[in-house]
Amino acid sequence: MSFGARALIRLGAIRDNFxxxxxRSHGARMMAVIKANAYGHGxxxxxxxxxxxxxxxxxxxxxxxxxxxxxxxxxxxLPGGVFSETDLGKALDLELQLGVHTESQLAWxxxxxxxxxxxxxxxxxxxxRLGFPPHDAPTLIDRLQNCSAVGDLRVMTHLANADNVQxxxxxxxxxxxxxxxxxxxxxxxxxxxxxxxxxxxxxDVFAEHRSNGxxxxxxxxxxxxxxxxxxxxxxxxxLRPAMRFESRLIAIKALGKGETVGxxxxxxxxxxxxxxxxxxxxxxxxxxxxxxxxxxxxxxRRVKIAGxxxxxxxxxxxxxxxxxxxxxxxxxxxxxxxxxxxxxxxxTIPYQLVCGxxxxxxxxxxD
Ligand SMILES: *Cc1c(COP(=O)(O)O)cnc(C)c1O
Numbered sequence: 001m002s003f004g005a006r007a008l009i010r011l012g013a014i015r016d017n018f019x020x021x022x023x024r025s026h027g028a029r030m031m032a033v034i035k036a037n038a039y040g041h042g043x044x045x046x047x048x049x050x051x052x053x054x055x056x057x058x059x060x061x062x063x064x065x066x067x068x069x070x071x072x073x074x075x076x077x078l079p080g081g082v083f084s085e086t087d088l089g090k091a092l093d094l095e096l097q098l099g100v101h102t103e104s105q106l107a108w109x110x111x112x113x114x115x116x117x118x119x120x121x122x123x124x125x126x127x128x129r130l131g132f133p134p135h136d137a138p139t140l141i142d143r144l145q146n147c148s149a150v151g152d153l154r155v156m157t158h159l160a161n162a163d164n165v166q167x168x169x170x171x172x173x174x175x176x177x178x179x180x181x182x183x184x185x186x187x188x189x190x191x192x193x194x195x196x197x198x199x200x201x202x203x204d205v206f207a208e209h210r211s212n213g214x215x216x217x218x219x220x221x222x223x224x225x226x227x228x229x230x231x232x233x234x235x236x237x238x239l240r241p242a243m244r245f246e247s248r249l250i251a252i253k254a255l256g257k258g259e260t261v262g263x264x265x266x267x268x269x270x271x272x273x274x275x276x277x278x279x280x281x282x283x284x285x286x287x288x289x290x291x292x293x294x295x296x297x298x299x300x301r302r303v304k305i306a307g308x309x310x311x312x313x314x315x316x317x318x319x320x321x322x323x324x325x326x327x328x329x330x331x332x333x334x335x336x337x338x339x340x341x342x343x344x345x346x347x348t349i350p351y352q353l354v355c356g357x358x359x360x361x362x363x364x365x366x367d
Pocket of ligand 1: 033035079158191192193194218219220221222228
């Protein structure tokens with residue numbers, strides 16, 4: 001029996017989510033986003049279980065190199081591209097598809113000489129992060145199509161507000177992107193998880209691209225069974241959460257009314273009660289921003305955190321009638337306690353919680 005927080009990852013859930021997303025994408029090609037250690041779920045195990053993906057996307061050259069070193073020969077894209085000229089050579093050696101969003105990335109490619117690179121020209125349709133302005137698209141497409149290093153030119157953009165299905169930014173971005181790619185006969189990509197699941201109908205404007213195999217979707221979060229849409233959980237969208245972040249009680253003690261708990265004595269008990277001490281803390285990736293009052297499940301029973309999360313430990317108020325024992329299981333997040341809900345308590349997004357697990361205890365995998 002393991003004490004200490006660790007993640008149980010169900011690869012079967014990731015595979016099921018992949019199929020669900022594929023169906024909701026109506027035949028678009030699947031670029032599975034597995035950056036940041038597959039959102040905390042483990043880069044290589046996830047890549048191996050997603051053998052059906054048409055391409056993987058990661059954010060850093062090192063992540064792509066790890067995939068290649070492990071023998072993964074699926075196409076791999078770095079949508080953010082490379083950050084230096086030296087890395088361009090390395091990336092093309094690894095046969096990576098590269099995003100291009102700055103004049104310097106473009107210049108490195110133009111100076112590279114002969115190659116057969118697949119390049120994703122990134123257009124900024126409203127995220128205002130990476131990408132060239134839409135009005136430059138025709139000139140850039142022309143330049144890249146005439147660049148001897150480029151074998152296959154593609155065009156992409158990224159949605160800023162797709163998680164909010166009431167917000168009209170997404171429709172504007174889709175309209176903007178549509179104009180850019182109307183006269184373009186290569187591959188294109190626009191939707192992340194929220195785009196796929198929240199804007200299914202709107203994306204029908206790309207039906208023609210889709211039916212001739214030129215539309216790509218880029219799901220990340222939804223692969224892991226987590227909802228990309230605000231105020232919904234993965235299960236509401238037909239997804240299965242892939243991660244269970246679990247631990248155990250390692251101490252149980254009586255606490256008198258008026259006594260405080262933890263560093264700084266920030267929490268005071270309003271009653272005589274029983275405290276459980278969970279072997280989980282921010283050193284495991286159980287964030288200190290998860291405040292007192294947030295739920296955890298002890299033996300499938302919802303209880304609340306008392307005091308601040310510390311590095312290795314978190315106290316929970318088991319209540320005066322507690323019958324728990326040392327060693328009893330604690331669920332920090334997982335099926336019965338969605339990470340979306342925990343994130344809301346912490347004032348953050350589920351992405352940050354799952355990415356943040358530290359693997360102090362190595363994750364366990366099951367099918
Ligand atoms: C991270 C990322 C995605 C995946 O986003 P999700 O919201 O996790 O689906 C897609 N495209 C790009 C460019 C990204 O950086």
